[in-house]
Amino acid sequence: MKGLYYDYIPEWYGAVGAQIVRKxxxxxxxxxxxxxxxxxxxxxxxxxxxxDPFKTKKTSMxxxxxxxxxxxxxIHFKYS
Numbered sequence: 001m002k003g004l005y006y007d008y009i010p011e012w013y014g015a016v017g018a019q020i021v022r023k024x025x026x027x028x029x030x031x032x033x034x035x036x037x038x039x040x041x042x043x044x045x046x047x048x049x050x051x052d053p054f055k056t057k058k059t060s061m062x063x064x065x066x067x068x069x070x071x072x073x074x075i076h077f078k079y080s
Contacts, residue, residue: 042071
């Protein structure tokens with residue numbers, strides 16, 4: 001293992017340690033970001049369509065169902 005730093009010296013903490021901490025922070029918030037986007041994006045799309053599901057801007061039943069029915073529920077993962 002050859003690298004620029006042979007041991008934990010003060011320069012290592014400034015260069016490598018800062019990158020490790022940055023990656024740890026990003027990895028700690030990404031599950032919440034993905035959860036928020038899976039919840040918020042469909043909600044915003046529904047609100048842009050109409051606040052009332054009985055008055056919609058969709059012109060076909062398939063587009064209406066795709067917007068208002070939600071995502072697929074994979075039951076074989078829940079009850080195997």
